[in-house]
């Protein structure tokens with residue numbers, strides 16, 4: 426019966442209208458639930474990660490309250506999302522009821538007037554149920570799909586961040602490297618308002634060891650980051666062996682430049698795996714040789730299991746000095762022509778520092794090295810010193826030359842601090 430059929434189907438547009446108004450609200454609610462979930466988890470992870478600082482600063486109660494607020498917010502947004510996800514089911518059920526009511530009322534009248542057989546009406550009732558059953562399950566699946574899409578979108582947002590540093594299609598794979606470095610009028614900033622490096626030019630010949638010194642925030646680490654091509658300069662160029670870094674493949678830069686960072690990151694795993702992190706082809710003998718050279722073998726041998734001693738995440742079960750020595754061994758095993766040490770000896774006690782200083786001298790032998798150092802002891806051993814101030818290269822020369830110029834470096838040295846970190850900023854200006 427066409428008329429009764431059309432009447433029954435008149436319910437369907439209502440469903441579409443409901444969906445039309447539901448979708449934006451539901452998506453926003455699902456997104457918000459995901460966001461509050463990340464916020465709560467992020468706060469929890471940060472507090473656990475920094476538990477010592479939290480204890481030292483007696484921040485336990487405040488952090489607990491902050492986390493409670495976030496957890497409450499998370500609960501509320503999840504409840505709202507759950508309501509919106511479920512609200513479709515009663516609506517579909519209600520509409521099914523409506524369709525059946527139409528059949529009973531309209532069809533019933535037709536049966537009484539003899540226009541429709543009773544059997545047809547009963548069949549209609551069953552058909553309506555069978556028709557709406559799949560719609561009901563589709564509705565449930567549809568909410569789940571919307572939820573999944575919101576989660577997927579957040580992942581895609583991360584995946585879609587454009588890569589700023591990429592290989593050119595015809596990038597050169599530098600096979601042999603002499604280790605010459607040059608910075609030519611390099612300028613750089615992270616955010617347009619704050620210029621970090623301004624027209625910095627210097628060059629380093631193969632095998633030369635230079636120190637970069639300067640007050641905190643003067644752009645030393647940024648210089649190192651540009652040399653490893655973590656970023657491209659905004660103007661000017663950075664070259665290795667006369668090749669602009671942008672024309673080289675990133676893999677080949679990695680094969681020739683290694684960096685030791687101030688707080689070396691160690692991974693969960695054995696000491697052996699950590700030392701040969703960049704060079705998985707090296708064997709146990711190579712690893713032990715490197716560890717002996719940087720004077721790390723003794724402490725490793727004393728650990729239970731020796732080289733198979735398993736480190737916690739971030740190397741948490743070693744002292745900072747020990748981690749530093751392992752990172753030197755790692756750089757030695759990587760065996761690159763160019764080595765960048767960023768503040769490698771800061772924050773280490775003077776006994777470890779002497780040990781590390783010895784390790785450094787061995788590590789740097791025969792390589793081009795850029796040492797970003799705060800300690801005068803480290804700086805004096807270098808062939809040449811570059812002095813950065815507010816992103817500009819202000820002085821350049823040997824220790825004696827710079828003392829003779831009697832500029833910033835001489836002033837910093839005369840203050841007789843063991844480290845440039847201790848120099849008050851009034852002395853720099």
Ligand SMILES: Nc1ncnc2c1ncn2[C@@H]1O[C@H](COP(=O)(O)OP(=O)(O)OP(=O)(O)O)[C@@H](O)[C@H]1O
Pocket residue numbers: 615616621639640641642643644645646647648
């Ligand atoms: N990832 C970043 N995003 C935005 N600004 C940054 C970033 N890293 C550094 N900066 C800014 O760039 C400037 C130079 O930082 P850089 O880390 O190069 O200094 P630095 O000379 O290594 O200092 P320090 O001696 O304290 O290590 C600083 O003013 C800093 O605020």
Ligand SMILES: [Mg+2]
Pocket residue numbers: 645646647767768
């Ligand atoms: Mg730095």
